[in-house]
Amino acid sequence: LSEDDQTPTLLLNGDGVSMWLRASGISTLAADGGGRPAVRGLVRRLLRIVEMRSAGMRVEVREPEQMNLLGLILASVLRRRLEDERARRHAARIAGDVVVDAAGMRVTLQFARDAVEVVRGASDGAVVVLRGSLTGLIDAALRRRRLQHVVRGELSVHGKPRAIMHLLGLLRVEAHP
Amino acid sequence: VSPREVLDELRRVVGADAVRDEAATLEDYAHDMTEATPSRPDAVVEIADLPALQAVVRLAADARIPLVPRVAGTNLGGLTIPARGGWVLDLRRMNRIVALERDDRVAVVEPGVTFGQLSAALDGTGLTIGFPLSPPEASVAANCLLDGLGNLSLRHGAMGDWVNGLEVVRADGSLLRTGAWALDVPIPFGRAPLPDLTGLFLSWQGTTGIVSKLAVQLWPVQPFRERSFVLAYDRSATLRALRDLPALDLLDDLGGLSWPTAKLLFGVHHPRERDPAEPEFFFYLDLSAATEALFEAKRDALRAFVADLRRQGCRVEDPIDVPSLVALEPRLGKLADFPTRLDFLLDHPDGGLTWVGTYGPLSRFEAACEQGIAIVERHGFPPTIVARPMKGGHFAVLRFIQIFRRDDPDDRDRVRVCNEELCDALRLHGYVMYKTPDWAVARYREHLDPGFVRLLNEVRERLDPGRLLNPGRWDVIG
Numbered sequence: 001l002s003e004d005d006q007t008p009t010l011l012l013n014g015d016g017v018s019m020w021l022r023a024s025g026i027s028t029l030a031a032d033g034g035g036r037p038a039v040r041g042l043v044r045r046l047l048r049i050v051e052m053r054s055a056g057m058r059v060e061v062r063e064p065e066q067m068n069l070l071g072l073i074l075a076s077v078l079r080r081r082l083e084d085e086r087a088r089r090h091a092a093r094i095a096g097d098v099v100v101d102a103a104g105m106r107v108t109l110q111f112a113r114d115a116v117e118v119v120r121g122a123s124d125g126a127v128v129v130l131r132g133s134l135t136g137l138i139d140a141a142l143r144r145r146r147l148q149h150v151v152r153g154e155l156s157v158h159g160k161p162r163a164i165m166h167l168l169g170l171l172r173v174e175a176h177p
Numbered sequence: 178v179s180p181r182e183v184l185d186e187l188r189r190v191v192g193a194d195a196v197r198d199e200a201a202t203l204e205d206y207a208h209d210m211t212e213a214t215p216s217r218p219d220a221v222v223e224i225a226d227l228p229a230l231q232a233v234v235r236l237a238a239d240a241r242i243p244l245v246p247r248v249a250g251t252n253l254g255g256l257t258i259p260a261r262g263g264w265v266l267d268l269r270r271m272n273r274i275v276a277l278e279r280d281d282r283v284a285v286v287e288p289g290v291t292f293g294q295l296s297a298a299l300d301g302t303g304l305t306i307g308f309p310l311s312p313p314e315a316s317v318a319a320n321c322l323l324d325g326l327g328n329l330s331l332r333h334g335a336m337g338d339w340v341n342g343l344e345v346v347r348a349d350g351s352l353l354r355t356g357a358w359a360l361d362v363p364i365p366f367g368r369a370p371l372p373d374l375t376g377l378f379l380s381w382q383g384t385t386g387i388v389s390k391l392a393v394q395l396w397p398v399q400p401f402r403e404r405s406f407v408l409a410y411d412r413s414a415t416l417r418a419l420r421d422l423p424a425l426d427l428l429d430d431l432g433g434l435s436w437p438t439a440k441l442l443f444g445v446h447h448p449r450e451r452d453p454a455e456p457e458f459f460f461y462l463d464l465s466a467a468t469e470a471l472f473e474a475k476r477d478a479l480r481a482f483v484a485d486l487r488r489q490g491c492r493v494e495d496p497i498d499v500p501s502l503v504a505l506e507p508r509l510g511k512l513a514d515f516p517t518r519l520d521f522l523l524d525h526p527d528g529g530l531t532w533v534g535t536y537g538p539l540s541r542f543e544a545a546c547e548q549g550i551a552i553v554e555r556h557g558f559p560p561t562i563v564a565r566p567m568k569g570g571h572f573a574v575l576r577f578i579q580i581f582r583r584d585d586p587d588d589r590d591r592v593r594v595c596n597e598e599l600c601d602a603l604r605l606h607g608y609v610m611y612k613t614p615d616w617a618v619a620r621y622r623e624h625l626d627p628g629f630v631r632l633l634n635e636v637r638e639r640l641d642p643g644r645l646l647n648p649g650r651w652d653v654i655g
Contacts, residue, residue, distance in 0.1 A: 064445050068452035069408075069436070072443040076506040103410065103492070104454030120452065134408060134456075135495045142501055175500040 045095070057082045057091060058115040067120055070105040070134065075118045077141065077173055078109075082116070090170040091116065094163050096127035102134040128159030128167050141173050183240045184220060187264075190232045195223040206247070206257075206265045210523070210530040212581065212589045212596075213255025213614065218245065218265040225270045227346075227389050234387065235350035237264060243648050246383045248289055248316035251523075252323065253532045254614035256382050260649030266387065268316075274298050275390060281364045282395040283341055288318040288388055292516040304395040305329075307336065308515035310563070312523060315516070318391040323612045324380045326567065326574060328430045328463060328515055329396055331423060334568035335536070335611070336393075337379045341365045344390035345378055348641040358392060365392035377636065380611070383647040385640040401472035402429075402465035404513055405496035407483060408456040409433075414491035415458040415564070416543050422462075422482065423570030427475045430463035431566055437559035441521040441580075442508055448559050458562075461512065462496065522578070529583030531592055533599040533617075534576040537608030539566060542573050545606035549577050549599055556595035575608055615649055622653050 059078045061067050067075075081087040091111060098109040099122045106122040122129075130137065132155035139145045140155055149155035157164055188196045197203075198220040208215035219242070224230045237244050243263025250257045259265055272289030279302055286295065292306070293313030299305055307327025309320050320327070324337035333339060342356025342365040355375040358365040368375050377385055409415045415433040422431055435458050440448035451457065462479065466472035479496065486493050499513040511517050522530055537545060542564070550560040563576040577599055582588040593616075600610060600617050604624070610617045622630075630653050637644070637651075 065447050065449040066452075067440075067445070068455040069439055069443075070455065072440065072445065073505050076443060080507075103494075105452055106454070133494060135497060138497060138501060138505065142504060173504040175498075175504040 045093075056114075057088060059118065060115055061118045063120065067118065068105045068107065070100060070102045070137075071107040071118045071120055074100060074107055074109065074171075077171060078116055078118075081170060081173070087170050090166040093166045094127065094170070096163070097123045097125065098128045098130065098159075098163070098167055099123060099126040100137070101129065101131040102137050103132075105134070126159065127163045128157065130167065131156045131158075140168070141171050142175055143172060178240060180219070183236070183242065187220065187222065187233065187236060190236060191222060191224070191229050195225065195229075197221045197223070206250075206259070206267075209250055209252070209255055209258060210528070210583070211253055211255050211614075212529065212531055212583070212592050213258055213616075216258050216260050217262065218259040219262050221265045221267055223267045223270055227271075230266070230268075230271070230346055230387065230389055231350045231352070233264070233266065234346050234348065237645060238349055238643065241643055241645065243645050244387070245647050246288070246387045248319050249291070249312070249314045251311055251315050252319070252612055253530060253534070254610075254612045254617075256323070256612060256614070256647075256650060260615070263645070263648075271389070277302070278364055279304060281366055282397070283365060283392050284395055285365060285390055285392045286317055287390060288316055290317050291315060292317055292320075296516055299395070303398050305398045306393065306395055307333065307339075308517070309336075310517065310519055312518040313516040317393060318388055321391060321393055322379055322388055323382065325612065326565065330567050330574075331428055331430045331463075331565065332569070333394075333396065334571075338568070339394040340375055340379065341367050341392040341394060343375055343378055343388050343392070345386035346389050347386050348643065348646055352389075353386075356392065377640070380613075382613075382650040384637060384650050385646065387646070399465035399467055401467070401469055402463070403472075403476070403498060404461055404463050405479075405498050406459050406461050406502060406512075407496050408494040409458045409460065410454075410456050410492035412457055412543075412546070414486050414493045415460055416546070417486060417489070417491060418460055418482075419542065419564060419566050419573060420539055420570070423566045425478060425482065426569070427464060427478055427482075428462055429465055431460060433458045433460040433562070433564040435560050435562040437561040438563070438578075441525075441561070442511065443506060444508070444521070446526060446580075456494075458564075522580070525580050527580050527582045527588075529581035529588070529592065530578070531581065531596060532576055532578045533596050533603065533610060534563075534574070534612065535603050535608035535610050536567070536572050536574060537603065537606060539570055539573045541606040541608070542575060545575055545603050545608050548602050548606070549575065552598050552602060553577055553579070553595060556591055556598075558592075558595060575603065613651075615652065618651055618653060625653060 059075050061075045094111045100107050108119045108123040110117040110119060136149035136154035139149055202221055203217045206221050207217040222233055243261045245257055245259045245265045246268055247257040247265050248268050268288040270289055271287040273287045274290055276285040291314050292308055295306055295317050307329035309325050309327050321336040321340050324335045326335050342358035344354050356365055356368045359371055378388060419433060436451050437448040464475050466475055483493055502509040511519060553560050558579050561578040565574040579592050581592040600620055
């Protein structure tokens, strides 16, 4: 499956699994997820990537009137970032919840197939937990002084390494003076 | 003479196209964004120049027709609603920048000159004027005459202080000049040293005369400047910043905005609840300097101040610069470039916007703020607050902004009661409404010094014996 292919067609054969996929505008999306768990997982991930890349992703804030500032900032960043193909690719590879905690303000980003939902509070079992001061997190998004914040204990990240990598790739913004 | 004949005469004086009395237009001028009771004018007159203004004032005086001067009508006090009918004088076409004296740092403007227009004219001159959080179409003269504030008010005070002199059309259509300008000096350089009559027209809301030209002070633009924001998790940090930073003489402006403002900026129309862990206030800091060394020294001093706040137990983030904030949310740029249009307030779907905006002593700020928050929350409004120290910390602004459903009579009543309670409570802390709405004047009436009331009425009787100039405003008849 080519990373840059906008309309992938994929055929997998092996261990009782077959999948034929055409994702041009999500006109047809079909898969047979039988077979070994590892292969079923691969099929699911591929499906997810193709869906996100071809259809885009929505960002929804649950109960916006009660959402904290951190959640609003994250939703704004995600909305703009997910207009970008590469950022969508990062999002597609984050399977599960991400918890961001800025000085006690907690938000869970629930990554689903076609949407990211921003929920106030921290969920259990997150694949990544990103914690720090708000300034530290903002600097992390701007890719500056990351090491300094980590050393000073103002920024920490835990979780699955690949998910962390994709999260940091997703939550990056550019400051234009 | 019948009203129809007067209107015909008016059309003859200013041109038929300049007089509008169709229902839709009258309705547009009958209300503003606030909860103030609508009241239609009998006609709207577009004034293009001084001779037309004088002629219309003379005609109105003869026919005993009330006059209400207006430019953008964006004040939040119902000040341009024609409470007694009459003619609204739309001064937007009187918009000449008559003089721009760079060396003397003064501009002479007609009342229709807007902040957007003056900003464009000053571009590249090395000069600027302070900008309020009003839309670009707001009038420079109106904000000065109503003693509003701008983004240089920490350093230079409220904008009434920036007025060097006025040209005024009196109720009989005659002209006068105030300040040194009264001596026909070439440059209106200041109010002194002649007896200062300018005050007869500041904060009088057009009840003593209609200003046709205003000389206003300009300020140099420094080559090194920065606006940054500090998020404060508790009120005390903001209060300390408001109280202590002015004394350090580092900043051009400093303002505190409460958590609902941030959420409105992010497009949340009805912020309802604050996460206890989120910042309660953010304050913005404007810093500028003529040299890089001085600029860096000021930045260092600011960082030291923030560090000191932390040592005192205040929870604050490091200053965040505007490019970083805008990278996170482009809408935050609305708080960076002036003049600005705060569309999240002005174009709110509920349609109603009002405030209790006060000036008062910094020493009583905390108590006033606490009580005000309790009042607005009791009435079901989020505490949308703007706070600023003024004139080097000599006084402060404390403003509670309410968004409400303008089409809903119950909501109008709710906001009315809330504002009245706020007005009374803040007065007891020494906080007095600026751009004072007539409902607030009525509440202040019994507390005003009798000598003040007497002289106010004598002045008004002298300057407008027919009570035709913006009647209903500052009516404190003893």
